[in-house]
Structures are given as C-alpha cells and as structure tokens.
Amino acid sequence: MDEKKNRSEDQPAGNREEGQTPQNMGAPEELLAQVSAGPIAFPDDFVENILSDLEESASDFPELPVEPLTATPIAGSAPAQTPPQEAEEKTDSAPQEELPQDEEQPEAKEDVPEEGQPEAAEEEELPEPERETAEEENTEALPPLDESLALVQNEPEQPDETEGMSLIERARYHARMRRREQTRLRRENARRGGAEPYQPMSMMDVRFTSVRLAVAVVFLLLGLLLQRTSDTVAFILYLIAYLITVLPIAANVARNFTHGKYFDEYLLILVSSFGAFLLGLHAEASVVLILHGVGKMISDLVLSSTHKSLSQQVDFIPERASVVNMQGEERQVTPAEIRVDDFVLVRTGERIPIDGIVLRGEGIVDDTVLTGDSEPAPVVKNAKVLAGSLYTGSLLLLRATAKFEDCAVSQIMRVQEEGAGRKASLEDSVMHGAARFIPVIVVLAILLSVIPPLFNSSTPMQNWVYRALTILVVCCPTALVISVPLSFMGGSGRLSQKGIHVKGSEAVEKMAELRMVVFDKTGTLTEGNLxxxxxxxxxxxxxxxxxxxxxxxxxxxxxxxxxxxxxxxxxxxxxxxxxxxxxxxxxxxxxxxxxxxxxxxxxxxxxxxxxxxxxxxxxxxxxxxxxxxxxxxxxDTVRPEAAEAVSGLKSQGVLRTVILTGDTESPTQQTADAVGIDTVHYGLLPEEKASKMEFLLRTIPTDGTAAYVGDGVNDIEELKLADVGVAMGVAGSQESADAANVLIMTNSLTRLSDAMRVCRRTHNIALQNMVLVLAIKVILVLLTILGVTSMWQAIAADVLLTILTVLNAARILGIK
Missing domain, CATH: 3.40.1110.10 (Calcium-transporting ATPase, cytoplasmic domain N)
Known part of the structure; x- marks a missing residue:
C-alpha cells in the first residue's frame, strides 16, 4: 500500500463522494422495508432466508452507497441508450407496468417495488398464454436496442462446419485451419518485427509424422538390402525414402520464403541433405532427414506436455452467472454484467463468477489456480471468495464486492496477456542471435568447401564439400531456440502453480537478479489490521x-x-x-x-x-x-513469516532491504528490528515516497535490480518506478495489475522468497542449456573440419542435444 499511514490522494480535499453523506447511511434498511416476496420456484423458506441475510449484510456495511443502475455495455459496441427501468424489464420474465422515475433519487434500484407498482406475486398468477401475450406486447413497447447490442443478443449459433465430414476429411479441415492460423500469426509477427514463437506439433501431426518416417525407414532398409543386387532398384528406393522425408522440409522452407524468412534450421537441413544426395550418399541423406524428424517429434512431445501443464487461467470463469434480486427472482448474466453489491447464487460444483463476500451457505472452495494453495479453504458467512474458485457445498449466496475487470482472475489474465511480448534479454539474444548466425554459417561453409582445396591437393574437393555440408547440420540452432525459451516458460508456469504470476520472461530474469528490495510496511510486513x-x-x-x-x-x-x-x-x-x-x-x-x-x-x-x-x-x-x-x-502486528522471508531473500543474493512508510519512527523501527530490515524511511507523504524510490534506484548495487513490494492499492507509482513491481494479495485493481511486474495472490511473504528461488533456478537452467549447446557445437565443428565427424553423427548429436536440453528445461516444473 502506497501510504497506509498517509492519506490517499485519490480523493481530493474538500470533495465529498456521492452517496457517502451520513444522511444516506440508512438507505439499505429503507429499501429492505419495501420488499414483498411472491411465490417463486425456490424452496418456501429460501426467499425469507435471503432477505434476512441481506438485511444483516446491509447493517454490516452501512457506509456503502446505493449505486445508480447502469447498463453494462458490450465490448466493441456503443452504449445502449436504455432507461434503467426498461433495461430491467427486458431481463425479467414477468411484465411490469412502466413506472415514473423519481429525478431526486436516481440511484434507487429497480429490484425494489415502488408505491403503486403491481407486485410480482400478482403477475405470476397469470395463465401461461396470457403471460406470453403480455410479454410480446411489453417487448413491442420497448424502444429499439442499439444495433450492435441487438446483433450480439440475436446472433444465431454458428453451425458446426465439420458436420457430415468423414474422419479423414475432418482431420484435413482442422489441419488446414491450423495452418491458416499459424500463417496469420507469422504475418502479424513479421509486421511487428518480432520473433515468431515456437509452435510444437499437435498430436495429429505427431501421428502423421511417425507414419511418414516409418514408411521412409522401410524404403531405406529395402534399399540397403537390394544395393548389392541392383543399384538401380536401390537408387529408386533411396529416392522414395528421400522424397518422403524431404518434401515437408522443402514445404517449410518455401513457406518461410514467402514470409521473408530466408535462413532457418529447415534451410540448413535441406541444403545439407540435398548436397549429400548429390554426392552419392543416398542412404546418409535419408538418415539425416529421418533423425531430424525423430528429434523434432520427441522434443515437441515434451514441449506439448509442458504447454498442457501450464494451462492459462482463461477456462476458470463460467460463461453465465446466476444473479438474484431481493424478491428472490433469478436471472442469468455474464460475469462482466455483474455489478458491485449484486447478489449471486453459486451451486455446488460450479466456479465462482465474481469476487465477493459470502452471505449464506457453507462448503469449501478450491482456489489452487489463483493462489497456489493446494488445500481447499472453508467457506462460512462473511468469508471472502475469489472468482474462478471451484465451490463445493450447499447453495451459496454472495454479494459482489468488485467489478469483473477488477477481480483477481482478471488481473492474472491481464498480466499474462501483457507478458507475452516481454522477453528476457537472454531469451531475446538467443532468438535474434540464432537468426543472424545462420547466414554467417552458410557463408563460412561455402568458404570451407572452396578455399582449402586450393591450398591442399591431398584432400579431394568432394571431401571438403561434405565437411561444409556437415557443418551446416552441426550449426542447426534447434536445440538453442527451443530449450532457452522453454526454460523461461517452465519457470513462469512453476510460479503460476504457486500463485505467483509474472509478466513474461523479462520479469523472471529481473527477479533472478534482485539486489535491493523496498517494502511498504502496513499491510505488507504487518497484518494491516490496525x-x-x-x-x-x-x-x-x-x-x-x-x-x-x-x-x-x-x-x-x-x-x-x-x-x-x-x-x-x-x-x-x-x-x-x-x-x-x-x-x-x-x-x-x-x-x-x-x-x-x-x-x-x-x-x-x-x-x-x-x-x-x-x-x-x-x-x-x-x-x-x-x-x-x-x-x-x-x-499493528508483524506478519509471523516476515523475518523468515527477508532472511530467505538475503540468502539468495539481496544485499539491501528498505522500508518506505508514512508511519512514525517508533513503530517503523520496531517492525524493522523484528523483521531484519536494513534501512527505514518514515513519515513520508505519498509524493515523497515516489521521490524516495527514485533516489534509492540511483543507489542500487552494481549489476543488480530493485523491487518494490506493496499491496497494489495506493502504491501505483512505486510499482511503476521499480525494476520489479510486486503486488501482494488480491486488494489491488486494474491499475495495480498494469503497474506491477509480479502478482502474488496471497499476503504470505514466503511466496516472495519462493519466487526469487524459482526465478534464479530458471535463469541458471536457461544459461546451462545455452552454454551446453554452444560448447558441444564448437567441439563438433572442430571435429568436422578435421574430418572426424560424419553427417549422420552430427545430426544424431544434435537430436540428442535437443532432447537433453528440453528435458533439462522441463524439470523446472519440479522445483519446490
């Protein structure tokens, strides 16, 4: 929190927020007194229980104002100019007479019947044909919706385009759609000038590749068996095996050429194998392509399994939510349409659609995908629950405490989206370095095949050409461009499993290089319960x-x-x-x-x-x-794990810890002594904290980064200034998710030291893969120049190296 002891700057001096005057404190009780519940489809005592719980909830939160009812616009469309009362009539199943609006009280909710308004109980007693006729007349009387809103609401369901297709036709259709999507992504990346992310094979592609390589192996073995009896037949069999394996490689090269990508691993493999075939090494040319296909298939299997274990938090929000009004009438809305203070019903086995406070119901929630806590948390009255959590128990009634865009799960998704384009310097240098290195290797291979024969007549030129082609195979960058990004992806996934969400590999790398950590005091190092x-x-x-x-x-x-x-x-x-x-x-x-x-x-x-x-x-x-x-x-009370967390940070390389707070000297120094903080700065106003943070950034120890750790409520500027902005807990908003690099979805400071440990391990494994690949390839290049390494040995070594580095990167997921 930017300033727990200083007053927030969000509210200008002298301005009173709407609805926060003392005269409005009794509004919820007045509204509850007007409620009359009619017969509905719920159990007989359900409405009475809801109303009693809502009345208790309203008394528990007297300071909350009654917000005006506004229609939630759909993304991409203009706001519908529909009066609040008419908008409510569109969602209710029973027709209501149009009521005059009270201009002096625009915040009155339509869920509460006014004087003279027909009760829902009387309307529900209408016969079914009359109710349908009344609904049609009421619908015709409503003003027309905005065109874009009507299109969204009345859009028919899209038919399944694969309906009636055979299994093979359906597979071809999905493969074609996948290729189109990949082409679109490549073109977008080319326009942005960014590197194309590596996309592993799908399971269908793996099966097809396995069959294709198996057929090529059969023809290759037949050629080897018949080589002594008939050279012509053996050549035809070799040619068939070669074409089966080389055509997909040539297709990839041609496709990359059309997108302006002229040098990649496929070009190196194509040139080297084609050169070997022209030199008369028919069997070896096919072996090179077969081994390359096997290595790519195995590494993609490992990569695909890693992708599955790092599922994004996009499937944990239900498409529809059950909102109930104070009369017990239930309606289905999207989570984005839920407003603050709406009452939401959640049944057992459903995921909670919005952050809220429990009013009624008992059970457990599993929020592992959000906070990383493996043990389900009990749910009782007045407990806080998070959107995306899986609920099990009795019928749950909760009051929404945030808009969907300010929910914890929305912050997580926003961080993941922004992190897609933020690459670590190590990963960025590997990807760009490999792209620049391939043309240099091609030129050096050409020189190696031409220059040495001019000065050494004892070695035929054909041998030097073969060595040059072998160097192209050796310098294939597959292992490098897969293993290093996979290491950072595995690190981000492991952090997500612990409830720590980072903005791309850039945040992982900076977190691994921390040398100074600046803490907010109240709510971060302390419990915050004054x-x-x-x-x-x-x-x-x-x-x-x-x-x-x-x-x-x-x-x-x-x-x-x-x-x-x-x-x-x-x-x-x-x-x-x-x-x-x-x-x-x-x-x-x-x-x-x-x-x-x-x-x-x-x-x-x-x-x-x-x-x-x-x-x-x-x-x-x-x-x-x-x-x-x-x-x-x-x-206030110091968090019991704070001292252990600070000690853990220092053991991992943090050289300096600081407290910035608006509190006075005595409690600040007591907290610092109890936790083990090196330096304290107390009595700071909000603007003074930002200036002090800038000063501290100029005094960072050499070769390190600085982090600011707060709760993301009133410390947006400090989170933006730091190299690594860490927002603790779920109290932050959309602005805190935009400002922070790291979101820790719990208030436990031990997650901070866990995050640094995982990031350091991730960075070390990425360095290990890079050094290992470069060292082995340098050795292979020297052996190839000396004529010791053959082409099939070079491709076999590259395949083993790719598999080894991919497995090394995948073990990040097992870090404790």
Missing amino acids: RIKEIHGTQDFNQESILALAAAAEQLSKHPVARAVVSAYQSVPQKISEFEEFPGRGVRARIGNRNLLVGNRRLMVSRGVKGVPDIRGTVVYVAYEGDYAGAIVLE
Whole structure:
C-alpha cells in the first residue's frame, strides 16, 4: 500500500463522494422495508432466508452507497441508450407496468417495488398464454436496442462446419485451419518485427509424422538390402525414402520464403541433405532427414506436455452467472454484467463468477489456480471468495464486492496477456542471435568447401564439400531456440502453480537478479489490521467521547487508520455537515456548528492546535474547536513469516532491504528490528515516497535490480518506478495489475522468497542449456573440419542435444 499511514490522494480535499453523506447511511434498511416476496420456484423458506441475510449484510456495511443502475455495455459496441427501468424489464420474465422515475433519487434500484407498482406475486398468477401475450406486447413497447447490442443478443449459433465430414476429411479441415492460423500469426509477427514463437506439433501431426518416417525407414532398409543386387532398384528406393522425408522440409522452407524468412534450421537441413544426395550418399541423406524428424517429434512431445501443464487461467470463469434480486427472482448474466453489491447464487460444483463476500451457505472452495494453495479453504458467512474458485457445498449466496475487470482472475489474465511480448534479454539474444548466425554459417561453409582445396591437393574437393555440408547440420540452432525459451516458460508456469504470476520472461530474469528490495510496511510486513491500543483523554473529554468524535470525523474516509477507528466505535457515528480530507495528514469535519480536526501531529501543528503531546507510535490526534481534546494510539502486528522471508531473500543474493512508510519512527523501527530490515524511511507523504524510490534506484548495487513490494492499492507509482513491481494479495485493481511486474495472490511473504528461488533456478537452467549447446557445437565443428565427424553423427548429436536440453528445461516444473 502506497501510504497506509498517509492519506490517499485519490480523493481530493474538500470533495465529498456521492452517496457517502451520513444522511444516506440508512438507505439499505429503507429499501429492505419495501420488499414483498411472491411465490417463486425456490424452496418456501429460501426467499425469507435471503432477505434476512441481506438485511444483516446491509447493517454490516452501512457506509456503502446505493449505486445508480447502469447498463453494462458490450465490448466493441456503443452504449445502449436504455432507461434503467426498461433495461430491467427486458431481463425479467414477468411484465411490469412502466413506472415514473423519481429525478431526486436516481440511484434507487429497480429490484425494489415502488408505491403503486403491481407486485410480482400478482403477475405470476397469470395463465401461461396470457403471460406470453403480455410479454410480446411489453417487448413491442420497448424502444429499439442499439444495433450492435441487438446483433450480439440475436446472433444465431454458428453451425458446426465439420458436420457430415468423414474422419479423414475432418482431420484435413482442422489441419488446414491450423495452418491458416499459424500463417496469420507469422504475418502479424513479421509486421511487428518480432520473433515468431515456437509452435510444437499437435498430436495429429505427431501421428502423421511417425507414419511418414516409418514408411521412409522401410524404403531405406529395402534399399540397403537390394544395393548389392541392383543399384538401380536401390537408387529408386533411396529416392522414395528421400522424397518422403524431404518434401515437408522443402514445404517449410518455401513457406518461410514467402514470409521473408530466408535462413532457418529447415534451410540448413535441406541444403545439407540435398548436397549429400548429390554426392552419392543416398542412404546418409535419408538418415539425416529421418533423425531430424525423430528429434523434432520427441522434443515437441515434451514441449506439448509442458504447454498442457501450464494451462492459462482463461477456462476458470463460467460463461453465465446466476444473479438474484431481493424478491428472490433469478436471472442469468455474464460475469462482466455483474455489478458491485449484486447478489449471486453459486451451486455446488460450479466456479465462482465474481469476487465477493459470502452471505449464506457453507462448503469449501478450491482456489489452487489463483493462489497456489493446494488445500481447499472453508467457506462460512462473511468469508471472502475469489472468482474462478471451484465451490463445493450447499447453495451459496454472495454479494459482489468488485467489478469483473477488477477481480483477481482478471488481473492474472491481464498480466499474462501483457507478458507475452516481454522477453528476457537472454531469451531475446538467443532468438535474434540464432537468426543472424545462420547466414554467417552458410557463408563460412561455402568458404570451407572452396578455399582449402586450393591450398591442399591431398584432400579431394568432394571431401571438403561434405565437411561444409556437415557443418551446416552441426550449426542447426534447434536445440538453442527451443530449450532457452522453454526454460523461461517452465519457470513462469512453476510460479503460476504457486500463485505467483509474472509478466513474461523479462520479469523472471529481473527477479533472478534482485539486489535491493523496498517494502511498504502496513499491510505488507504487518497484518494491516490496525486496532486501538489505548485512548488518551483530557479533563473535558473522556475516552468514550474521544472515540465518538474521531469516528464521526473519519466516517467518510477510506484510509486504513480511519477504517480502524470507525470499526472500533460500536454505535452509529454522528452526522456531519462538512468533510475535508488532507492526504497524508488527516481530516476536518463539522458537527453542527463545531469544527473537528482528526489526524496526525503534523496536521495539528499546521492548524495551530496548542498543547499537543508527542506520543510514540501510530497516533490519531483529536482537536475540538481548535483545542487539543485527546489522542488514540493504534497498533499493528508483524506478519509471523516476515523475518523468515527477508532472511530467505538475503540468502539468495539481496544485499539491501528498505522500508518506505508514512508511519512514525517508533513503530517503523520496531517492525524493522523484528523483521531484519536494513534501512527505514518514515513519515513520508505519498509524493515523497515516489521521490524516495527514485533516489534509492540511483543507489542500487552494481549489476543488480530493485523491487518494490506493496499491496497494489495506493502504491501505483512505486510499482511503476521499480525494476520489479510486486503486488501482494488480491486488494489491488486494474491499475495495480498494469503497474506491477509480479502478482502474488496471497499476503504470505514466503511466496516472495519462493519466487526469487524459482526465478534464479530458471535463469541458471536457461544459461546451462545455452552454454551446453554452444560448447558441444564448437567441439563438433572442430571435429568436422578435421574430418572426424560424419553427417549422420552430427545430426544424431544434435537430436540428442535437443532432447537433453528440453528435458533439462522441463524439470523446472519440479522445483519446490
């Protein structure tokens, strides 16, 4: 959190948010009093239970305003200009008479019947034919929808294009569609100037390749058996085996040529095998192609299995959600159409469509795909649940606490989408270096086949040409361009399994090179659950009156300190007529004709309040009519795993740890001593924290990166400034997902040290693969120049090297 002890800058001073005035605090109870439930298709006591739970929920959250009903636009279409009441009528199964809107209360929800409105119970008693006729008349009376919205709603289902096809025709159709999609991706990458991601074979391609290579092996063996009896027959068999294996390679080369990619592994294999065939090495030319196909098939099988184990979080959100109103009427909507404070029903075996708070129901949720916690969490009343979690238990009723775009799963998907184009410098150098290296190898091979024969007459030119072709095989970059990106992909997948989501291999590499970590204090190193430790009164004000005055003044503030004060006050705060917030200092409020100041010592001094004592700790001072009235001391608890996490970071190479906070010196230093932090900077305003972060970035130790760790609520600027912005927990929003490089979906700091350990291991394995491939290829090149290595030995070594490096990269998934 950017500034737990400083006031948030999101709310300008002197402005009161709509719906947050004390006069609106009783709105939920007034709405509940108007509800009359009719007979519906649920159990008899279900509506009564819902209403009782909603009433208790409304009393638990008095500060939430009643939001105006607005239609959720569909992506890509203009907003439909439909009145709220008419939009609600489109979704209800029973017709309702058009009601006049009250201009003074536009926020009133249509789910609540107004005076004079027919009750749903009376409408549901209509016979079925009359109900259908009424619905048709009501639909005709509605204004026309926006064209794009109507097209989306009335779009017919697309027929299955493979219907009526045979198995072979269906396979050919899917293969053609897949090739078209791959061509489209290649063209888009070519226009953007980016490297094409490696795409492994599908299972159908693997089966077809296996059959093709098996047939080629049969013809090759027949040619070897008949070579002594008839050279002509053997040549024909060799030619058939060669054509079976070379035609797919030639097709790939031709396809790459049409997209402007002239040098790749297929060109090297094609040239070397064709040259060997022309030199009369018919069997060896086919062996080279067969071994290349076998190696590619095996490596793609490993790569495909890795892809499957790293499934993205896109299939964990249900397409439809059940929203119920306060009359117990259920309707189906998409998760994106769910609004804050809507009531959602979830049945056992379904995935939760939105982040929310449980109002009724008991069971368990499995949120492994989000948080990485393998053990299901129990669900009870007032528990928080996340969208995408799998629910098992009784019928669950929850209240939505966020829009779908601000849900935790939406943040994860946004991070994954943005991370697709962010490559580590090591991966980027391998991909671009291989593309630039192949033309150089081709030129060197040509020179090797021409220059040595001019100075060494003892070795025939045919031998030098063969060695040049062998070098083309040796320098095939398949192992390099597969194993290094696969290493980073495996690392990202392993992090996702732990509930840690990163923006591409760039974040993995930077996380592996951390040398400095900057922490926010409240909510990150501490629990963030502030509670009152003691209250200091004066002669005119006792402890109860001090707490009452502070709660009244702070009731409209969203700051954690204000929330803690208001929560500690058991009664309803007094109504205030004026409210002004000073970011990082406190608030000013007016009760009747009396002025209140509630905040830190800096606010009291700036306003000329005299007699303010200097109390150690997190202190909220209260001034009444310009005179000091008392103070409230709050305390927080250090997370039990914080010391272990900081120690783990230092053992992995972090040289410096820092705290940036707006809290006072005493609690900050106590937290630093308990956790093991090296440096503290306290009493910072929000804008001062960003400046201090910039200063710290200029003092990073050589050859390292810096990370900022916060909860992503009010520390957006710090997350953007750091090399690695780490947002902890699920309290962040869309802005925090855009600013952060790493999302950790729990508040446990041990995940931070886990993330660094996995990233360091991932980076080391990627380096191992790169060094191993380059070292072996250099050795093979030297042996080839000396005439020791043959072409089939070179391709066999390359195949084994590819399989070895791919398996080495895949073992990242087993890192603890």
